[in-house]
Amino acid sequence: MEPRDPDFRKRVTQIFERSAFVQALGIQIEASGPGWCETSLNVRPDHLQQDGMVHAGVLATLADHTGGAAGCSLLAPDVLPLTAEFKINLLRAARTDRLRCRADVLKPGRRLSVVESAVFADLGGQEKLVAKATVTLAILPLPDGDSNG
Numbered sequence: 001m002e003p004r005d006p007d008f009r010k011r012v013t014q015i016f017e018r019s020a021f022v023q024a025l026g027i028q029i030e031a032s033g034p035g036w037c038e039t040s041l042n043v044r045p046d047h048l049q050q051d052g053m054v055h056a057g058v059l060a061t062l063a064d065h066t067g068g069a070a071g072c073s074l075l076a077p078d079v080l081p082l083t084a085e086f087k088i089n090l091l092r093a094a095r096t097d098r099l100r101c102r103a104d105v106l107k108p109g110r111r112l113s114v115v116e117s118a119v120f121a122d123l124g125g126q127e128k129l130v131a132k133a134t135v136t137l138a139i140l141p142l143p144d145g146d147s148n149g
Contacts (some may be wrong), residue, residue, distance in 0.1 A: 001108060006008045011077070012037060012069045022065050026059065029069065035105040039070040043097050052145040054094040054121070056091040059131045063088055064118035067135035069101035071113045072131035081113065096121035103135070113137045140144040 012032045016022055016039075025047070029120060030038045041047070041062055049055040064086050071081040104116040119131040 001074055001105060003074055005032045007077070008034065008073045009073075011075075012073050015065070015069045019065065022061070025061060025063060026042050027065060030100075032069065032073055034073055035070060035108070037066050037073065037103050039066045039069070039101045041099045041101075043099060047081065049059075052095055052130075054096065054099065054130075055126055056088075056090055059090065059094065059099070060086070060088050060133070062099060063103070063119050063131060063133035064135055066101040066103040067115035067117045067133065068137060070105050070117075071108070071115050071135070072136040073103060074113070076107045078142055079139050080138050080142055084136045084138040086133055086135040088111075088131055090131050092123040092128065092130050094119075094130040096123055098122045099130075100127070104136065106134075109139065112138055113139060 016029045027041050030040050047058045059078050068081050100120045103115050105115050107114040115135045117133040120127045121130045
């Protein structure tokens with residue numbers, strides 16, 4: 001897959017830096033390349049639901065935002081990705097201190113792109129798949145006056 005923006009890594013980084021919600025959660029970008037992105041999250045008590053497992057909303061946000069970043073890595077500089085739809089399968093409870101997400105673009109497009117995100121938890125020293133999401137991104141023109149720079 002070929003990026004349409006030679007400065008795509010800067011754009012991907014900005015997706016995380018400019019999102020107050022993602023910053024508040026503590027999601028960190030680890031690496032990215034054309035058509036993929038990896039992130040991590042050090043789990044805090046406020047990420048947990050009432051029974052001590054990572055809240056589904058945290059898993060969904062991690063999968064969605066990482067998917068958006070992967071999709072963005074292939075876009076031209078004058079457009080932006082916006083989630084149009086996503087479906088997540090929560091495969092096992094995540095009682096962990098750390099999560100990792102890997103998102104890969106399955107189908108890049110001019111109007112819609114489809115990305116798959118996998119969320120892994122460190123469970124007893126082994127990394128286990130805890131959630132899988134399919135994210136559909138609408139590709140929209142940048143609003144007037146906005147820039148990625």
